[in-house]
Amino acid sequence: MLRDITLGQYYRADSVLHRLDPRVKLVATFMFIISLFIVKNFIGYIIAALFLVTGIALSKVPPKFIFRGMKAIFFLLFITMLFNLFLTPGKELVSFWKITITYEGIKMAVMMAIRLVFLITGSSLMTLTTTPNNLTDGLESLLRPLKAIRVPVHEISMMMSIALRFIPILMEETDKIMKAQMARGADFESGSIIKRAKSLVPLLVPLFISAFRRANDLAMAMEARCYRGGDGRTKMKPLIYAKTDYMAYAAIVLYLVLIVVFGRILF
Amino acid sequence: MIRTENLVFEYIRRDEEGNVEGITRAVDGVNLDIKPGQFIAILGHNGSGKSTLAKHFNALLYPTEGEVFVDGMNTEDDDNLWNIRQEAGMVFQNPDNQIIGQVVEEDVGFGPENMGVPTKEIWERVEESLNTVGMLQFRKSSPNHLSGGQKQRVSIAGVIAMHPKCIIFDEPTAMLDPNGRKEVIRAARALNDVEKITIILITHYMEEVIYADKVFVMDKGHIEMSGTPREIFSQVDKLKELRLGVPQVTLLAHELKKSGLPIKDGILTKEEFVQELKRIKGI
Known part of the structure; x- marks a missing residue:
């Protein structure tokens, strides 16, 4: 029984997202997380949601697997929302006893909740479609500089x-x-x-x-077996970018442009 | 292929301050000369120094005194280190502790990767060596799902992929069940017969050494006996003195001879035993 545990939470399927180079997926996840924190309005979040939903659809991972990770952070999410709701100063909406709820507080709490949910969904989409081994390889290659x-x-x-x-x-x-x-x-x-x-x-x-x-x-x-560190070592499965990987990079750039334009500048 | 000259190795035990507490001589004055293509077996009970000796053959340990040559290269010369480890591969006792990859084929590719073999050739070598040990259909499996004998065959494939001239088996069957033991020994014999790779098998199972060209018996760091399996097993009493058993059929023949049956010494297999009995009975 113990032999069968899967590490991380890899979901075996054959999809475009599974076949992508791990480096692309790591970069995409990283960019997605950054984008969540630079967005200032709800239009930006709609773009982020569209990006995420497209990713989930392409991954062929059943949504129930993706949202399973949410249970673990439910408590954290709840506390974060409470703090934002009650402790943000601004225009007063409701007030009883020592507690006041402000308009800004509600906005902040909702934004924070969306951010956290998207963040977890985005990163679990990566771990669901990438084997731990592949992820390690990708990290090694990205961190080489x-x-x-x-x-x-x-x-x-x-x-x-x-x-x-x-x-x-x-x-x-x-x-x-x-x-x-x-x-x-x-x-x-x-x-x-x-x-x-x-x-x-x-x-x-x-x-x-x-x-x-x-x-x-x-x-x-x-x-x-002649192991002597990384120098002079060749790879049995070297990471090589394919056409879809370049297309994915283009999609990430496009997404970032959209986010900056609509989520920060225009509105 | 492998030659040792007056090889001595001492383990030095130190106390917490680093003072020498005691010295154990694990290998004591061993002279060996192993020819290319031979199937050699080294026997001995626990603590006889056989594993320590084996670790000298691919420069995992260096002699305290004396010298070891692998294919003419002195193991103490650092320039030769990686050539020696490539030419003399090693299979260890615990199958779990020597598999590095999470997928069978990745583990087999580990050695060639370290040697800097080009990617395309690594794939060829992996396929060829998995095929040699009959594990090709498991190439995509996780090693955790394999049986002990299968894991040990993967380890062997990992060594073959480095194209060694010699493979040292350090008690490869000690942790396996009888079926796994048979699998591994069959693989070792096939490598010797077909690929002409020199095999050095270190073991304490008597049944495994009967196919060897030459057997060395070790005790207290010395080589006590050497010869063909037949020569070794005809000296049942001496083996008992060294706390080693003999194959059951050899023991039976020996006991029968002591009781007065005119049976010849050093019978190794059941077939031989049956033939000898027929000869005596005149059938």
Whole structure:
């Protein structure tokens, strides 16, 4: 069962968005998030919504998967809205006891809610259509210029992909250790939160020891297969832009122009 | 292919301040000469120094004293390091801890990627080596979904893709079930027969060494016995002294001989045993 967990939340499908170069998707998501914060009026949000809906339609991901991520931020969204609603000064609308609701407050709260919802939807659209592996590759390639200021870009991306590879293995191991300890009378399920947290200590110690042992073995296996960092390394699956990727870049530029013109300048 | 001269390796244990607490001599004066194309087996119980010895063959460890040559290159010479690791590949014990890729084909491509092989050739090598170990249909699978024997075959493919002249198997079957063990040993034998790759198999399973050209038995860092499997297994008592068992059929033949049956020494397979019995009975 534990072997089947999917990481991130990749949704397997064959769509234009799935086939796009991960670099394009990363840039698009980044630009989309920026655009949400420069928009000043509701027309801008309508353009952003259209962009997002087009993306969702192209991705072939059922909307229910996309909005599943929303549950996690519901509480945050609620609090943000409350704060904006009650704490924005301006023209008074309703007032009772010590609380006043202003016209500006309502506007601010609605804007903030739209921003957050779009932000989450946009970034989960990216993680839903890109495998974690692909995402790491894209990041490595986009961040390559940082190598000039000695950021170990290749090493970071290698660490990320090794972590992704070992998460299911370590989960399985945790499960095994837990069962072994439960068989000897350990209790992970009852008692207060503090008591339960304490009972995890004897679980973590063997898990850490085994993780270090694995790390040692893996490092040796990598060295034995001539691994010597990123220099002089070739790629089995190099990232190469195709025609659709250039078209997608054009679409992003067009979107940004529209947002700036309609969302900031004209109105 | 691989030659060692008076190889000595010492593990130095230190206390928290870095003072030497004790020295363990894991390998002690080993002289080996392995010829290209041979199938070599190194036997020994736990702690006999066999894995430590193996790690010298592709420069993961360096000798404390003595020298190791791989294809004429001294392992202590840093200029040779990557050539040695390419020519002498290594398959380790735990299949999970040596697979780097999240997809089978990506893992097999890891070695060639590190060597700087052009992209197109990497794909050719990956396909060819997965085919050699019979794992081509799993090329798009996640390694987490494979059985132990299959994972170990993927590891072997990862080594073959680097086009080595020699593959060192460091107890590749210790964590596998009997079926997985058979798969791996079959793959190793095929590589030796078909591709003429030198194989060095380190193990403590007796059944796996009967096909070897030459067997070395290690104990306390020394090479205690060496010879063909037949020569080794005819000395059942000496093997017992070294805390090693012999294949069941060899043991049976040995016991029968002790009880007075005129059966020959060093019987390795069931077929041989049956034939020998027929000879005695005069059938």
